[in-house]
Amino acid sequence: MHDEKLIKEIKRKALEIRKWVIESVYRAGSGHPGGSLSVADILACLYFHEMRHNPKDPKWPDRDRLVLSKGHAAPALYAALALAGYFPVEELKNLRKIGHFLQGHPCMKKVPGVDMSTGSLGHGLSVAVGMALAGKLDKKDYRVFAILGDGEVQEGQIWEAANAASHYKLDNLIAILDRNKLQIDGPTEEIMHLEPLAWRWQAFGWDVIEIDGHDIEEILGTFHEIKLNEKPTIIIANTIKGKGVSFMEGTLSFHGKPPSEEQYIRAMSELEQVERELND
């Protein structure tokens, strides 16, 4: 049971992340709001409570690592990093702008706090396996988090990585699957089915925990359940694509499209309304 103050604080951070997702994608005139909004609560829990990290020392060798394998959700990651103090929040206004460092997909060479360059789906879990294995070999106690999209896990390489993770007994590896049930062209179950998803990961030797990926208390509690039992863990986080903006929720159309001016104004006023309610 986490205290109410902490939960409220993280809800506020998730809301700020959502507002920046809308602001930055609107200003850029391109980007991926849907999958950024679905992962905002998870990122808030990680960067503002669960992860051991230091924004003043982004390359700290003992830090927990995070690989945003679904790299198109960069606007949410950038917002979390900026709010945590890795770089000035004002930079978020320059997303995807020529001459600025926040590219459409995360670049580890340009953005402090980004542990791996991603965007080409399917690769991130393999990289996270390598980082986790390195941690074991170096006798370090850092953990590696990898955030995967559900459409993304249709990629064959994900399953090679899943197998390697259990082979090497990587209990320092925690994958989080953003199960928003939509990919670029439609529902995952119509395009290339994934179910029974929990069973599949169990069969690959993983501990599987299924949660509501928008319930801050449940997300935080879940991290406490993870055991050092020589098995990697996957959290299947049931989410809603576009979560937090009514006309984006559960839709395909905002997978990779910015809001129009009118939609931007509506989205911000909805989020600000929730913010006011939280502050009451």
Ligand SMILES: Cc1ncc(C[n+]2csc(CCOP(=O)(O)OP(=O)(O)O)c2C)c(N)n1
């Ligand atoms: C290898 C590769 N193929 C295609 C794409 C284009 N692409 C970007 S996002 C996306 C859909 C991903 O769906 P999902 O993993 O479910 O992400 P989410 O719903 O969280 O946005 C696709 C096909 C890509 N980035 N990389």
Ligand SMILES: [Mg+2]
């Ligand atoms: Mg998806």
